[in-house]
Amino acid sequence: MSESKTILRVAAKGDGVAADGAHFKGTAPGDTVASDGSIARGPHHVTPPCRHFGVCGGCQLQHCDEETLRDFVTSRVTNAALKEQLDVDELLPAHLSPPRSRRRATLHIANAGGRPQVGFREAGSHKIVDMQECEILRPELFALVGSLRQMMARRSGRYAVDAELSLTDQGVDCALKNLPVEGLAQTEALLDFAKDNELARLTLDQGYGPEAVWEPEPVTVSFSGIPVSFPSGSFLQATADGERALVADTRAWLDGSKLVADLFSGLGTFAFALAGTAKVLAAEAARDAHFACKSAASFANRPVHSMHRDLFRNPLQLDELNRFDAVVLDPPRAGAKDQIALLAHSDVARIVYISCNPSSWARDAAQLVKEGYRLEKLHPVGQFRWSTHVELASLFVKAG
Structure with missing residues (x-):
């Protein structure tokens, strides 16, 4: 044996x-x-706090204590750095967002056995876990689960609907995909759902793009006190807590910079945080996010210049980069290989790289270090509590 x-x-x-x-x-x-x-x-x-753990694919680590969670988040980042033989001057303690803090999520809805099921999918499966509780979602988001179930119970036949939920300044923004609405009764039921739940906005996408059917007032999300129009489906950091941690790092590490480029800037999370003491160029490929950032900066009279630019196809060139004291970038999971190749040869003194993928970050970081940058600070961040998804903030300083 x-x-x-x-x-x-x-x-x-x-x-x-x-x-x-x-x-x-x-x-x-x-x-x-x-x-x-x-x-x-x-x-x-430890005993998992949620009855669905082990079946629901939303969490993988609820059986681990706080110390183990911090070690896991840290090791995911340090192992990626080690693979690329990266040395870091200062490794900061991992930051974990608390339970029930996730402010955006996509729930799935389907008719099973004659009744609607609402929740996340099982791990490695299309089967939906009919959610009765959730330890990761903000209470405002979870409160909609029962209402969605009740609304869909009035429908017959097969359906497979996605509900994208985001918490905004005005409340919950709910975007429903693949939900056909036909006739007066279904339309009224949908509007009653929005009104009864005091939604900030209800958006439908029936295959032709999102269309707002309920929006009592313009929906915004505030960054560093600046309200920014929130286009349906736009990117938000997973938790307000995690966003605060990333913004605090960026502000501290770029303190004193007078001219900053914010690349892959989205709605302006970091641009507005830095604009109090610096002039900021915010470069973003998504047109709706670009216009939202531009309008908010103009209305608030903040020194943020919003540029519509696809940095994968058209990265900032050396002559453009060399105008800046510092650069902050928060690219998608694929990283920013082409932009980093140019940044590595630039004169930019400080680079803050925010990443949601330690592997692509380590690849890009190795290129910066190879060309003379020093990895001065590294901060693992666990916004997606109890999941294997890990983020980080890092500071690179030009040698010499």
């Missing part, structure tokens, strides 16, 4: 790993796995 195995760490996809490299789902460091597969809980294994 083989001996039991002790779990040493948590791997990138959430499985516990023993000394021989064997992976065991649902285990935490210090757990012991017997030869028959039974698990004896160790000091870092």
Whole structure:
């Protein structure tokens, strides 16, 4: 009979790993796995707070204690850096967003067994977990689950609807995709749903793009006190808490900079945070986000110049980059390979790189370091609590 195995760490996809490299789902460091597969809980294994854990694909790590979660977020970032042989001057303690703080999410709705099911999907499956509770969503978002279920219960036949929820200044913005609306009764039911739940906006996309059907007042999201128009489906940091952590790093690390380029700027999360002491160029490819940022800057009289530019196809060139004291960038998961190649050869003194993918970040970071930048600070951030999704903030300083 083989001996039991002790779990040493948590791997990138959430499985516990023993000394021989064997992976065991649902285990935490210090757990012991017997030869028959039974698990004896160790000091870092806790009772998951949600009844759906283990089935719902929204969380992978609810069985791990706070120390393990911090170690996991940190190791995901440091392992990526180690793979590229990156040295960091200062590794900051990991920041974790608290439970029930997620302010944006996509829920799935389908008719199963004659009744609507509303929730996230099971891990690796299209099957929906009919959500009865949720420890990650803001209460304002979770409060809509029952109302969505009730509204869809009046419908017959097969349907598969996505509900994109975002918390805005005015309340919850709800965008429904693939929901056909035919006739007066269905239209009135939809408007009653929006009114009864005091939605900030209700948007329908029936295959021809989003169309607002309920919006009592213009929907905004505020960044550093500046209200910015919120186009349906626009990107938001997953939690306000995580956004504050990333903004605080950026402000502190770029303190004293007079001219800053914010690349992949979105609605202006970092641009408006920096615009109090610096002039900021905000470059963004999405046209609606660009116009929202531009209008907000003009109305608030902030020194933010919004530029509509696809930085994948047309990155800022050396002569443009060299005008700036500092650059902040927050690219999509693919990273910013072409823009980084130019930044690496620029005269920009400080670069703050925000990333939601440690692997692409490490690849880009290696290019900066190769060309003379020093990785001065690295801050792991866990906005997606209990999931394997990890973010980070980093500061690169030009050597010499």
